[in-house]
Amino acid sequence: MTAQRIDGNALSQQIRAQVAADTAALKAQGLTPGLAVVLVGDNPASQVYVRNKVKACQDAELHSVLEKYEATMSEADLLARVEALNNDPQIHGILVQLPLPAHIDAQKVIEAISPAKDVDGFHIASAGALMTGMPGFWPCTPYGCMKMIESIGYDLRGKHAVVIGRSNIVGKPMALMLLQQNATVTICHSATPDLKAHTLQADVIVAAVGKRNVLTADMVKPGAVVLDVGMNRNEEGKLCGDVDFDGVSQVASFITPVPGGVGPMTITMLLVNTLESAKRALSAEH
């Protein structure tokens, strides 16, 4: 079997076109969705990420502001900026890019963001909403994975999903989203003694570890759907995921490539969340 690729660029384009259309419709009602992106310090990867986020807003014609601060900014000053954005009616989404400098308590900053504007879905209130099935914001990367599964018309009910990785921003929320769609979910992690014993049982595998070749062909049941959240570099400096793409492609039914898979979906879902926040703000007015 040669797996079909799930093309994250193509799916992103489709969803972003819909976001642009919905944004135009909201503007016609007098409301422009707005995202504030806050970057503290000069982490080179973060600079690329925030540039891409702002560019995506511009392309879909959302309002966006990029606030850049020196790495020496105090925690108190950052908390004051977040509070000002919480109270800014032009801003519907607030994203404080991580990592933050070591002298700033990142969790404290995240908890200072109004849950109504937490388009990253990192606030404890957002995590609680996801856990209990209440309205909130879902973290963008696992949310993007769910859209990719939906895009192939795959019904998760009664299927066995194995998530490799237990981070707060991918593994744990991913498991909850799959559970919400009635999958039976296993979370594997660095202390799992026999990862292969679990993955061989899986109809769906999400690899979100940050290590190359965590998943190889011998670990995959024929016909499984494989999503690769990893972003690593190989010896030649080439971008690659957590999955041995060439090997696993011979066994799986669907697979996401790296690059061009889950990556572009993360920013797309940030736009979706920002638009959704603006829609909620509008309906709260009426």
Ligand code: GUN
């Ligand atoms: N750093 C790396 N990825 C992310 C993300 O999705 N959101 C934020 N705020 N920081 C990040």
